[in-house]
Amino acid sequence: MGQYLEQPLSWTNGLIFAGAAVALLGIVLFFVMYAIFFQRKILGWMQLRIGPNRVGPWGLFQTVADVFKLLLKEDIIPKKADKALFIIAPVLAFVPSFLVLAVMPFTENWHFADIGGGLLFYLAISSLTVIGVITGGWASNNKYGLIGAMRGAAQMISYEIPLVLSVVGIILMTGSLNLIDIVEKQQSMGVWFAFAQLPAFIIFIIAQLAELGRSPFDLLEAESELISGYHVEYSGFRFAFFMLTEYVYIFAMASLTTVLFLGGWSPMFGLDFIPGIIWFALKMGAIVFFIFWLHATMPRIRIDQLMKLGWKVLIPLALLNIFITAIVKTAFM
């Protein structure tokens, strides 16, 4: 992709971009299907169950069957709902989740848009999903839906601040917002930002779990008290799009963590002969596994604990990290 970006725009190049974007969409959809399958399998194994094992060999086609089932389900819009907003909400939630992948570099050659403010683009666009969540919850005119949406919004905006503050340390060390520059800086330093910026890494991981609404921060779904939160009135494929958004975000967030903290596509232990894309996939897979693992391990925390952790612990720590990084940088320059 890199060489096509430098050429002046022509119809051929435009079609190549479009084709590559469609290919990425296909990969992401495939990832989502098998991420859901492996999540159920891993949770099953961790709880000494078998997990899905009926559809296809080892249950491999379980999620494929689920997608077709959802496609054939009747689409129910409640009488009291705000119909226009009810229809728009899943689209509003899904679009940013895919749009953020436009700036994600998978290797130095396999990337899409290489814009100067890539990291800022990611963080700005990803925060738009909260509008989809709140629209969906409010438009349903359902008490569980509204409580779930309000909680979700409060949680997502509260944890967005530590998330964006934690990466400032990395920007200070790199001097650039471009995601490719950030990976190259890690290569030239010879150490991942996960170690060079350890406090930022910990804050980022915690805040990203809350942004994704995964355990132990799955308050916006809270099956046992809110049924399923903001999408309780959704059925069929509209529900599927909320589900899809959640898993596309897992893909995007795991990719972003890999790029920012785990050296992106750079090889480990000097194993240069393995292509960069495989390293990227391995590191990303490890983070996705970590997220599923926590799902089996951690209980859900209460909302007051959630707010306290975000505002009283993570934000002061993130601010402190910025200043320690800036002062250390000035002292050793």
Next chain:
Amino acid sequence: MAALYANNYLIVAIFLFLGILLPVGALTFGRLLRPHNPTTVKRETYESGLEPFGSSWVQFNVKYYIFAIMFVIFDVETIFLYPWAVAYDQLGLFALVEMLIFIALLVIGLIYAWKKKVLEWN
């Protein structure tokens, strides 16, 4: 350089278009496959099996509003921090002190909110 710029934002536009096309396309296609048979009972709002009473578009706890305001303040702060962090190498010690003062003012605000028990949730 200009070509690079145009190409990058063309890609962003393609992603935006695809992101809208997928849900719209899938839902339109699904209309051909799925049944459509709404009844009054089916279109009732779900409320744990009870008959729903009233609307759920009610006034909400003001707590959420205060957190939203705090979010705006701190999010704007990060918008100032990003360019500072990018240009830090060229700015040097003076910018560090200036940013320390800027953050200190915001931290005072956070401490004030903390003391006023705005950050408590109960």
